[in-house]
Amino acid sequence: MKDAEKTIGNMIDKQKVAFIGSVDSDGFPNMKAMLAPRKRVGIKEFYFTTNTSSLRTGQYKENSKACIYFYDRKFLYHGVMMIGTMEVLEDAASKEMIWRFGDTMYYKEGVTDPDYCVLKFTAHKGRYYHAFKNEVFDIE
Amino acid sequence: MKDAEKTIGNMIDKQKVAFIGSVDSDGFPNMKAMLAPRKRVGIKEFYFTTNTSSLRTGQYKENSKACIYFYDRKFLYHGVMMIGTMEVLEDAASKEMIWRFGDTMYYKEGVTDPDYCVLKFTAHKGRYYHAFKNEVFDIE
Numbered sequence: 430m431k432d433a434e435k436t437i438g439n440m441i442d443k444q445k446v447a448f449i450g451s452v453d454s455d456g457f458p459n460m461k462a463m464l465a466p467r468k469r470v471g472i473k474e475f476y477f478t479t480n481t482s483s484l485r486t487g488q489y490k491e492n493s494k495a496c497i498y499f500y501d502r503k504f505l506y507h508g509v510m511m512i513g514t515m516e517v518l519e520d521a522a523s524k525e526m527i528w529r530f531g532d533t534m535y536y537k538e539g540v541t542d543p544d545y546c547v548l549k550f551t552a553h554k555g556r557y558y559h560a561f562k563n564e565v566f567d568i569e
Numbered sequence: 570m571k572d573a574e575k576t577i578g579n580m581i582d583k584q585k586v587a588f589i590g591s592v593d594s595d596g597f598p599n600m601k602a603m604l605a606p607r608k609r610v611g612i613k614e615f616y617f618t619t620n621t622s623s624l625r626t627g628q629y630k631e632n633s634k635a636c637i638y639f640y641d642r643k644f645l646y647h648g649v650m651m652i653g654t655m656e657v658l659e660d661a662a663s664k665e666m667i668w669r670f671g672d673t674m675y676y677k678e679g680v681t682d683p684d685y686c687v688l689k690f691t692a693h694k695g696r697y698y699h700a701f702k703n704e705v706f707d708i709e
Binding site: 446448450451452453455456457458459460461462484494495496498500502508510512556558563 | 596624638652
């Protein structure tokens with residue numbers, strides 16, 4: 430890849446769904462589909478909305494090792510996995526940063542709803558799958 | 570759920586893609602999209618084709634803790650995750666069991682291709698996501 434940030438970033442921006450991976454207290458991998466990230470900074474930081482009370486949030490508080498995955502269903506085996514860490518942010522500034530009109534559908538008390546929080550993923554490295562090949566890339 | 574095997578099994582049979590999770594040697598979760606399983610025994614055993622040389626196969630040989638996930642893109646948050654173990658099978662009987670005409674597209678030497686192997690997932694428990702709720706189920 431000549432420009433990983435552009436190639437991967439463009440692919441990610443087309444997806445409506447992201448998959449996030451965690452490791453549970455027994456050491457088993459877990460995963461779940463999520464709404465696409467509300468915000469990304471290059472391909473280094475990704476911000477998701479989620480429920481503070483959710484299983485995944487609890488797992489990340491115990492063990493921040495994480496991965497995120499985007500899959501383009503139009504092309505079999507076209508996907509990107511990034512490995513890094515996931516932080517659970519519950520401060521007002523972070524919650525306001527990615528809040529959108531309509532989110533009260535999920536969080537009835539609004540942006541200050543204690544069951545609403547932000548997952549911040551920071552990528553360390555990635556693997557890009559395309560055309561039956563895969564390519565590892567580092568993230569500065 | 571009255572009949573987890575039927576409800577979950579029917580949902581799985583409609584999917585063209587499965588997602589599999591592993592834990593790498595540094596303890597980070599990894600995941601990847603796969604062709605749907607070639608065979609399932611209830612919702613207890615699932616058999617996938619893959620490359621013996623792949624990253625995932627190597628990870629499962631080191632650490633068999635695994636999860637598989639199916640996601641129905643027609644309904645946001647409709648998915649099922651199962652946690653269990655993944656075995657790498659390289660014996661002739663297992664490889665012949667799920668081989669299909671046309672697989673030479675992926676494995677040029679045919680069913681005995683050393684780069685073709687079978688991933689067998691055995692589920693211990695599951696979590697079913699639907700209608701903004703989730704339900705845990707045990708697998709006998």
